[in-house]
Amino acid sequence: MFLRVASVSKQYRGQKVLDDISFPVRQGELVSLIGPSGAGKTTLLKIIAGLELPDSGSVKSTADLCANPAILVFQDYLLFPAMTVFNNVAYGLKCRGVKGTALTEKVSAMLAYFQLTDKSRHYPRQLSAGQQQRVALARAMVVNPSLLLLDEPFANLDRNLKAETAEFIKTFQKEYGITAISVTHDLQEAFIMSDKIGIMLDGRLHQFDTVKNVYNYPASGRVAAFLGHVNHIPASYFPLLGLDQHNGAVTVRAEAITLAHHENGVGEITEVQFAGHHVIYRVRVKELVLTVYSLDPGFSREERVDITITHTIANGDH
Amino acid sequence: MIRVWGLLGLFTLMFLAPVAVLALYALSSSWFFPELVPARFDTRSFSYLVQHRLDIALSLLSSTLYSLAAVAVTLIMTVLPAKQFARLDFYGKTVLEGLFLAPALIPPMAFAMGAHYLFLRVGIADTGLGVVLILSMYSYPYMLRALSSGYQTYSRDIELCARNMGASSWRILTTIELPLLLPAIVAGGTIVFLVSFSEYFLVFLIGGGTVPSYAGYIFPLLNSSDKSVASLLTLLFLVVPIALFILIDRIVYNAYRKRGMM
Numbered sequence: 001m002f003l004r005v006a007s008v009s010k011q012y013r014g015q016k017v018l019d020d021i022s023f024p025v026r027q028g029e030l031v032s033l034i035g036p037s038g039a040g041k042t043t044l045l046k047i048i049a050g051l052e053l054p055d056s057g058s059v060k061s062t063a064d065l066c067a068n069p070a071i072l073v074f075q076d077y078l079l080f081p082a083m084t085v086f087n088n089v090a091y092g093l094k095c096r097g098v099k100g101t102a103l104t105e106k107v108s109a110m111l112a113y114f115q116l117t118d119k120s121r122h123y124p125r126q127l128s129a130g131q132q133q134r135v136a137l138a139r140a141m142v143v144n145p146s147l148l149l150l151d152e153p154f155a156n157l158d159r160n161l162k163a164e165t166a167e168f169i170k171t172f173q174k175e176y177g178i179t180a181i182s183v184t185h186d187l188q189e190a191f192i193m194s195d196k197i198g199i200m201l202d203g204r205l206h207q208f209d210t211v212k213n214v215y216n217y218p219a220s221g222r223v224a225a226f227l228g229h230v231n232h233i234p235a236s237y238f239p240l241l242g243l244d245q246h247n248g249a250v251t252v253r254a255e256a257i258t259l260a261h262h263e264n265g266v267g268e269i270t271e272v273q274f275a276g277h278h279v280i281y282r283v284r285v286k287e288l289v290l291t292v293y294s295l296d297p298g299f300s301r302e303e304r305v306d307i308t309i310t311h312t313i314a315n316g317d318h
Numbered sequence: 319m320i321r322v323w324g325l326l327g328l329f330t331l332m333f334l335a336p337v338a339v340l341a342l343y344a345l346s347s348s349w350f351f352p353e354l355v356p357a358r359f360d361t362r363s364f365s366y367l368v369q370h371r372l373d374i375a376l377s378l379l380s381s382t383l384y385s386l387a388a389v390a391v392t393l394i395m396t397v398l399p400a401k402q403f404a405r406l407d408f409y410g411k412t413v414l415e416g417l418f419l420a421p422a423l424i425p426p427m428a429f430a431m432g433a434h435y436l437f438l439r440v441g442i443a444d445t446g447l448g449v450v451l452i453l454s455m456y457s458y459p460y461m462l463r464a465l466s467s468g469y470q471t472y473s474r475d476i477e478l479c480a481r482n483m484g485a486s487s488w489r490i491l492t493t494i495e496l497p498l499l500l501p502a503i504v505a506g507g508t509i510v511f512l513v514s515f516s517e518y519f520l521v522f523l524i525g526g527g528t529v530p531s532y533a534g535y536i537f538p539l540l541n542s543s544d545k546s547v548a549s550l551l552t553l554l555f556l557v558v559p560i561a562l563f564i565l566i567d568r569i570v571y572n573a574y575r576k577r578g579m580m
Contacts, residue, residue: 051478071482078479081579082497091493095484125578143483 001062002027002179003048003147008057010043017043018054019203025181025196030173032190033183035200036226041183044200045072045149048181063146070147075155077136079124085135086111086120092143106142113172114138129156130165137169141176148173150182154189166192187227191215199223216313221251224313229254231290233309240266240285241307251313255293259283262306269303283307337556343549363550374551377535382558384449384521384529385514389507391454392461396506397491397499400462404469422459426520429455434523444526452524453514460513461506468502469495504570512559532558 003025010018017040025031033041046052048059049072061070071092079088090107098106111117114134124132133153140148153169154162166189173180173193183200184190190197191211198208199219207219218224221232231252233241243250259267259281270289271282274297281292281299285307299305343349344363346356367374403415421429433452434443442448476498480490496503518533525531532555539548 046478049482051482069482069484072479074475074479076473076475078473078476080476080480080494080497082573082577083493091480091485092483095486095489123577123579139483 001025002029003059003061003063005044005048006058006060008044008047008054008059010040010047010052010055012043017203018047021057021200021203021205023198023205023208025179027179028174028177029195030170030180030182030193031196031198032194033181033198033200033205034185034187034190034226035183036185040203041200042075042151045151045181045183048147049149061146065146068144068146070149071140071143071145072149072151073133073136073140073153075152077124077132077156079132079135079139081124083123084120085116085122085124085127088124088135089116089138089142091139096143110138110142129158130161133157133165137172141172141178145178148178148180150180150184152184153182154184154186162186162189163192165189169193199226201226216311218251218313224251224253229291229293230313231257233288233290237285237288241309243309243312252290252309253311253313254280254291256309256311256313257283257290257292258308258310259292259294259296259299260306260308261299261303263304265304265306267305267307269299269301269305272299272301337553340549340553343545344553346546349545363546366547367550367554373530374532374535374554377530377532378554378558380446380530381515381532382562384446384453384531385511387446387450388453388457388514389461389510391450392458392510393465393503393507395454395458396462396465397495400465401469401495403462403466405474418462419459421456426456426517430520430523437524443524444528446525446529448524449521449529449531452520453517454510456517456520457510457513460509461503464502464506464509465499468499468505471502472498500570501574504566508563508566511562515559516555 001024004022005024006022008018008021009016021044023031033044035041043052047054049070050059050065051072080091083091086107089110090103093103093106108117108120111120114137116131116134116138119127119131119135124135127135133156150169154165157165169180169182170193182190182194194211196208197211197214199206199214201222206223207214209217214223215227218227221230224230231254232249233243233252234249238244238250255278259269267283267285267290269281270284271280273280275293278293278295279297279299281294283290283292283305290307342356345359345361347358347360347362349356399418403411403418430452433455437443437448437452442451476494477490480494485493516533518531518537521529521531522534525534527534536548536551536555539551542548
């Protein structure tokens with residue numbers, strides 16, 4: 001195992017921000033820890049980077065963290081404002097005593113990879129958020145880190161730049177073969193780029209697994225709800241909705257329900273909300289109100305519909 | 319608009335009128351009540367200036383140098399305490415901060431006598447070093463306050479970031495912190511410079527007359543009845559700090575504007 005975070009806990013002013021966090025990271029993997037703001041995610045990254053100490057627990061790695069450290073790319077990038085892009089990227093190398101042509105060559109290569117060659121003499125404040133982020137990534141990557149830590153890599157980016165950045169991070173992470181841990185509250189982007197995902201709520205790691213497993217087999221109702229809207233369907237409705245399970249309740253994601261026009265259908269549309277790339281319907285089935293995300297905008301209020309559940313979530317505790 | 323012009327007029331009157339009066343005095347050979355403007359003008363004071371140019375230049379240079387040295391010493395003295403005051407929260411912090419400001423609050427006479435005795439024993443009384451140290455002791459609170467505010471303007475994370483990149487504390491101080499603190503250093507340094515440049519008593523006591531100072535040079539003239547020469551030399555007194563302000567302000571402003579930091 002490349003890196004193991006074992007039972008890390010941390011308190012601030014009597015409040016637990018990290019509570020017994022453990023997870024392994026394999027070499028070359030990109031792991032994302034997802035959770036709402038203030039869930040202690042940044043603190044965890046600082047602990048992994050060695051910039052803060054945990055109250056208890058440990059971070060162990062098979063890599064030589066002295067020669068190739070874990071480098072943290074901060075949420076606000078924290079570029080050094082008085083230095084040019086070139087000198088920002090060169091900073092870590094200068095700290096290691098690299099000079100002259102060796103320095104220029106390494107920095108230039110990194111600037112070229114991150115498409116910043118023409119910006120090398122600019123100052124950070126003259127760059128867009130996306131460019132600043134690339135400078136921060138180049139500055140981190142130039143020292144050949146063993147581990148790249150990304151704090152909220154999408155927080156300062158425009159909506160349309162987020163997905164693009166997620167793909168870019170995934171691409172360069174795979175090309176360099178670098179192990180990376182990111183923390184974010186942007187679900188979609190984390191899904192796009194990650195090999196593994198951890199869900200952090202209230203300072204605790206509730207689930208750590210592959211992207212598909214976390215989405216399809218959430219460890220708890222809270223995890224399921226955090227990842228997207230879910231409907232809880234009691235067993236008494238199973239015959240009506242064509243479910244053949246026999247015990248307990250099932251959890252169904254809003255996008256796992258399809259509707260069909262049918263004048264004697266089991267459900268009645270009570271509310272229609274246009275949400276851009278999908279439509280949100282509320283459908284009443286007897287006493288139960290289901291939320292359905294559909295790509296089909298062709299249903300209207302008070303219309304009766306047939307309901308098909310395409311997928312249920314197997315969840316653990318409730 | 320009228321209010322703006324009114325205020326501008328008021329400020330001009332408050333700040334430029336005294337300078338104008340000094341200029342008139344400098345050019346007059348006699349100016350007595352109830353004359354609105356001097357009865358006679360001459361250039362006698364300028365002749366004095368030319369005649370004593372070497373002494374005047376020496377005392378101006380000396381004052382400028384020990385004042386700049388005091389700025390450097392106060393910067394070195396306060397950069398770490400200022401950081402701790404800005405970054406740390408500890409029991410008794412406010413009391414300690416208050417104590418650190420004491421030299422600016424207590425009359426210099428109160429501690430200068432003791433300091434003079436000490437300086438005599440270690441052999442730095444009557445030396446430039448002694449003058450720089452006593453002026454630094456007296457004026458460092460202004461630098462401390464300015465730097466402490468300067469540290470509060472940016473996040474500690476930028477230092478963590480540099481440390482994470484492998485920077486030593488010294489490298490972080492010189493490459494990250496000082497450039498970010500520059501406006502605070504200019505603000506604090508300006509006051510330290512002015513306080514030192516215009517200080518008469520401390521320089522006289524600790525310098526013992528062997529360290530030339532401009533304040534010391536013009537003091538007897540201010541007490542004499544020759545208002546013409548005294549006025550001209552007072553105007554000259556203004557020139558050095560104002561020229562220095564303009565120079566530093568331009569340099570810092572240009573450096574910051576180029577980097578988009580202001």
